[in-house]
Amino acid sequence: MAMTTSEEESSIPNSFDNKNGFNPQTGIYHSLVQLNEHQKIPSHPNLDIATYVLSHFPPPDKAEKQVAYIDSTTGRRLTYAQLHRSITSLASGLYHGLGLRKGDVVFILSPNSLLYPIICLAALHIGAIITTANPLNTEREIVKQVRDSRATLAISAPEETHKLLPTRVPILLTAKKDGQLSVEELIENCEYIEIPEAKPTQSDVAAILYSSGTTGTSKGVVLTHSNFISVVTLLKWSVDVTNARKDIFLCFIPIFHIYGLAFFGLGLVCTGNTIVLMKKYDFQEMLEAIEKHKVSNIPAVPSVILGLVKYNGGGRHYDLSSLRRVGSGAAPLSKEVIGKFRMKFPRVELRSGYGLTESCGATTLFSSDEEAEARPASSARLLPCFKAKVVDFETGLALPPYKEGELWLKSPTVMKGYLGNEEATAASFDSEGWLKTGDLCYFDDEGYVYIVDRIKELIKHNGYQVAPAELEAILLGHPHILDAAVIPMEDEAAGQIPVAYVVRADDAKLTEDQVIQFVNNKVAPYKKIRRVSFISAIPRSAAGKILRRDLISQSKHQMFSKL
CATH class of the missing domain: 3.40.50.980 (Rossmann fold)
Known part of the structure; x- marks a missing residue:
């Protein structure tokens, strides 16, 4: 389904807006960055990802001394x-x-x-x-x-x-x-x-x-x-443009996930960087690893960023002065959390990005901290070799900047399809090979992407669409809320109502009414939280995404138990 590099290059028109990459004739957003001759994705067909990765290792005299990986526990x-x-x-x-x-x-x-x-x-x-x-x-x-x-x-x-x-x-x-x-x-x-x-x-x-x-x-x-060679090539380019070639990276993202595999298992070793590997994520161990190994770069997920924002020391001071950049992917990062992070860590760059397994983990990137700071709610601009559409659900028309619709993608990183599932594959691609991501988004007039939420997760309330991510961002702005998730609950009158699951700070005496009032004072009537349940932890996937299905099942069980 994915386009080849040569097809991608030959299809770039001359008529798109140089400010935002949008072509009003085709409805396509183009990346505003082109790779030069030395950065281009290899077109030779007889090339595999392992050979490509090994070919970028340091020369033998440097390879004997240059450290690729460090075990954070043993120090090996x-x-x-x-x-x-x-x-x-x-x-x-x-x-x-x-x-x-x-x-x-x-x-x-x-x-x-x-x-x-x-x-x-x-x-x-x-x-x-x-x-x-x-x-x-x-x-x-x-x-x-x-x-x-x-x-x-x-x-x-x-x-x-x-x-x-x-x-x-x-x-x-x-x-x-x-x-x-x-x-x-x-x-x-x-x-x-x-x-x-x-x-x-x-x-x-x-x-x-x-x-x-x-x-x-x-x-x-x-x-x-080809997908992996393409994404690793783009990662190598991103390390160069972000000046991250001599960083020490910390990896607690699982390598079994696309984020971990593409970034830490394949990509970074093509750049000569050092990677500190943690067996699994643990917040305290993460802080210890940063201090011990002078970590400068952490590709993370929103829950980790939130943990850093809420962390108050807990009786142990860690030296985090080596840290200079934190990346966030896997799910949208709220404007409120970003603001609080920048206040707490003013010298640390924070950059959000967007990708999915079906695009081999890549789609967007901030090339500078100035860009990221100026647009805190954005997921950055399209990477080189990417094209996008924002498609209206009802009409199927491609939409201009500031209009919300489903994000469609084309790039050499896009998957071949779903294994043994022709129906799901056909549903995920249109007749021209565009990948339908299932994410609601819009572009601004400078080509920056804003991910609103998963389309399937939108709550339908009295004909209005409510994005759980928006309400979660507000909830996380409360000083006594450590984590939160919003799900739909079936309602006979309204169709669905927003229900919040909240993790309180240990010493907080927060009530359901206080949480409801905190949110409802900041949103339109149809977005109001109707119920709140307090929970010890929000269930999340290995990539940090909220497992809403688990919460929905729990909610239904609670309702059934009360009958």
């Missing part, structure tokens, strides 16, 4: 030379020792570790297809994904193997345990032997990543080597 360091040798040794062991072949699917079940990017790149180097899963998933969810993806080998952390037993798929452990074959053993004992089979090409499938399923059934997103 992996240089670029060690990383290269580990990838090629494991690829040889998987191919010659275990018989893994091009097109075979490898299921990876593990938390973040130094081994995770090695496993991904080794499998991709052979031409195998990777599919990743959250270790918190249940046995039922894991069995379903293994069977749906048709995995022929599972690579698992030792503590997770019991969930894989019903699949009867061969299991390779990540770490040594009880004499069972492991990734560590293959890396130590296998020397690289040339892999004779034809290498994967850009058009071959590289990964099947399953969407979080926050608004529906989880689907396998099919991404090609």
Whole structure:
């Protein structure tokens, strides 16, 4: 479905507005940035993502000393030379020792570790297809994904193997345990032997990543080597334009998610940067890692930003002076939270972005902090090689700046489709190959994108559409609210009403009426919060997105219990 690079370039018209990228004749928004000859996405068809990544490692004399990854818990360091040798040794062991072949699917079940990017790149180097899963998933969810993806080998952390037993798929452990074959053993004992089979090409499938399923059934997103080469090329460009080439990055985003895989597993090692890897997100451990390793850059999600804003020290002062940039993705960041972050951390750049699994994690980027500060509610401008439309739900017409509609995308990063689901794939693309994101948005007159909310999550109240994200932003502005989520509740008279779930500060004596009044004084009558439930934590996906389905199910259960 995605356009090739040459098609993308040849289709750029001369008649779009240089200020916002909008062409009124076609209704298409174009990126205002063009890549130069040295930055362009490689067009050679016989190229795979692993070869592309390895080709950008530092030269041998520098690779022996330059650190690629640091384990935040143990302090163990992996240089670029060690990383290269580990990838090629494991690829040889998987191919010659275990018989893994091009097109075979490898299921990876593990938390973040130094081994995770090695496993991904080794499998991709052979031409195998990777599919990743959250270790918190249940046995039922894991069995379903293994069977749906048709995995022929599972690579698992030792503590997770019991969930894989019903699949009867061969299991390779990540770490040594009880004499069972492991990734560590293959890396130590296998020397690289040339892999004779034809290498994967850009058009071959590289990964099947399953969407979080926050608004529906989880689907396998099919991404090609071309998709990943494109997104890594754009990431390399973004590191250059944002002057982040000598940063120390902190990774607590799970690598099984597109955000973690594209950014920390594949992209950043093409730039020569150092990545501090955390096994999983923990707020206190994050602060310790920043202090200990002098972290300068944190790609994060809104819940982490909110945690930093609300953090009051808790009796322990951490030195965060090394921090100079924080990025936010996966979900919109409210204007209120951004304002409070800038007040608390005036020397730290905060930049929001937008992407989705179906676009390989990329779509927009702020190239400077001045841009981000001037437009705090925006998700930045389109990345190079991206086109967009804002489409009216009822008429299907492409809309000009400041008109809200569904965001449609075209770029070389856009997925091939959903695995084995022709109906869902057809519903996600129009006849010309535009990806329908399902996100409500608008562009301003300078080409900046504003994500309003997920269309499926809009609350329909008396014929009006209410965006939960808008109400959540207001709630998070309350000094005694740590986190919040808004969901629809069915109502006989109005159709649906907005209901809030709120996490109070520990010492707060906040009441339902106080929360309702706080919000309702700031919104139009049809947007008013009607009910409030206090909760210990808002359920979120690994990427930080609110799991509204869980809250809706909980709400229905509470209603049923009262009957």
